[in-house]
Amino acid sequence: MTDASTPLIIVGGGASPAGGSVRADEDLLDGLNPQQREAVVYRGPALLIVAGAGSGKTSVLTRRVASLLRTKDAWPSQILAITFTNKAAGEMRERVGQLIGDRAQGMWISTFHSACVRILRREAQQFGFTKSFTIYDSGDSRALLKRLVKEHEADAYGITPAGAQSRISKLKNELADAESYARSANMNDPAERVFVDVFSDYQRELQRANAFDFDDLIGQVVYLFRAFPHVADTYRRRFRHILVDEYQDTNHAQYALIHELTQPVSGGGAAPFESGGMMIFEPEPATDAEGPASLTVVGDSDQSIYAFRGADIRNITEFERDYPGAKVVLLEQNYRSTQNILSAANAVIGNNFDRKDKKLWTDVGEGEKIIGFTGYSQHDEAQFVADEIEKLHREGVDYSQVAVFYRTNSQSRALEEIFIRAALPYKIMGGTKFYERAEIKDALAYLIAVSNPADEMALRRIINRPRRGIGDVTIEAISRYAANEQITFRDALANSSALGVGPKIQAAIAHLDAVLAEATEIMLPATGELPPPTAVADGLQLLLGKSGYTDALRASKDAQDEARVENLDELVAVAREFARNNPEGTVVDFLAEVQLVSDADDLEDASGSVSLMTMHTAKGLEYDAVFVTGVEEDLIPHRISAGEPGGPQEERRLFYVGITRARKRLHLSLAMTRAQFGEISVAMPSRFLQEIPAELIQWRQSPGDVNSRGGMQSRALNARRPGGPSAAKRYGDDLVPKSTSIERFANRIPAKVRDNGDMQLASGDRIRHDDFGEGRVDAVTGEGAKRVAHVRFDSAGPKKLLIKIAPIEKL
């Protein structure tokens, strides 16, 4: 993250960074309630802050850190703060910086994964890795497993790559390895034997490739600490104050990591700690460095939504047992939402039985009612969302203060289609992530081929990209040659003439080898001198250029390839940005940073755009207006989780997380039919909807208004429906076009984008829209492909339309 560019704003009337007043942290307590104050100032071995949604937890956590520094209870370098996302880490760093100045620099504020990467970089040599190891994301792991499943013919036993991946991940989160699993498994079962083989081969391949997968990053650090107590002691001496946010979502491995770090130092005396001849920490005065570190955890068991990836809610519910004498502080006052929203949230979560009852409350008043809407299809629903956002916008709500949530990523498409047409600025968080695009993975694989030549997977990925005429046969030949000569796959490329392949292919291999060698020279000079900061970007550009990768894309006639070139330019820009922020950063550091970015990290601040994201991604965020969409059975709760133990409860917590993100306005919407798998199916309102007291919801169009089909009400779909005056105006029958029906709505949006690029429209023109009927153009704004028509439809009211793609014709 942007370590070097933390703005330095000192609030509180220019408090001296060094402190010096009698009560150095007095100003940190301004505006806090008694419980929050307690959470900031408590000093002791263990503190559990139970922080309900919107209870000011982030503020408390940052002030606690600032307070520890101000009162000199800790040096910056003695603090380890773990957050859930890199973005949260960046924000925390910034806010602490604002409170205490640039002394915040020495702290470790990061995610579990980033912290572990830092530790592993320093200690990798201890156990058979090098510091230039690569990190396999889930796609990389799956690719490797796919190969292994095939090799072992494990599919005959019903083992799929995805299935193996999730089992392995679960086991690793429990700190099991293939060996320990084999001891407990029924090895008479051939399927189990094969799985164990795949698992252990997988681990062997990772080691051979000098790589860790996501789960290893945590698990291997725990292993390291347990196997090498003197290494663990190094970190125990260093980190005297450990703080963990979102503790309810930690899994067993993460729990064990924290547990290891909070043990007393095992070895005697303060041995000088060195690692690979390198002094790793700046010396700091030792203060009580032998006892266990103090631990602060913050969490809310009602917001635990990651059990599916091993999060264990017991980590928080049993905290007091694990850390006897722990102080517990409860934060129940909510500073975020109106009472109506909180009442709905309380009512929903109250249906989870095995929870400690706690009720959020606020003193800001009831606020607006929750608005409900039922559409015929997901497009109808999306249109409601778009119209409603426009209305809010006209009332003065900034787009950036509006968010739309959904359960599954695939639901974003319908929303996106409508938003584009409505010329509504939006930003999708997550979805197909930038770093998961094929061209980006390719580019990164080129970098990995340079930074970690042991990583055969990366090489296999790029060996025929762009097409060089190297297929399976040639790859097999290289692989066999490497095995015979006892050299790596990478080194085999340097001996292309010895491979016994045709001259054309020989030349192609030699060329690739030369390009990789040249890039290596730039990024990792053999002389040992430090490469210039621009080396990564330059090397990347060289790789993409001389390998012919960009040229191949440019030569392609596929329109998508144009966008791919732009994405690659973007990646180069990211590398240059990285160089600015980390002048000493190497290609290895760059890759690590890139591999660990997450959905929620999308730094580009979404100012001026509506945010779209899954409810999982929404955790920890808040918005003035929130739309929770797709509130249907089989979606939330999701069909797959309905049958799993604890599934519905976790889904309920997820829904709870979604609705508690809203400050002032909450909208719940659903559709009667939803296209999934290319088929249209009937959707039922979610059970969670019934858990909200009816008087809290004002329905613009309730499920009862719509599900006339086959029901008692014989109302046709285009018959008059109840609703407030404005609702009737927008959604009454005369504005949903006559032709509207389930069948029509379902396929309303053509898959392909139409192009009215050259349509000339001016204020005063009459147009006809496929869905909204006839209307008059009020104004045209924007340029080129982004021209927007502001239209007042005769029946549907005012709308904004993106002229290029709107289904309109000029009359």
Place this chain on the structure above:
DNA sequence: CTAGACAGTCTTTTT
């Protein structure tokens, strides 16, 4: 070895 066509599988959420 590549390109194109077809069939089968799937999507829950993520560091």
Place this chain on the structure above:
DNA sequence: GACTGTCTAG
């Protein structure tokens, strides 16, 4: 409906 893997023809 989108994507992957597999097959066939050049």
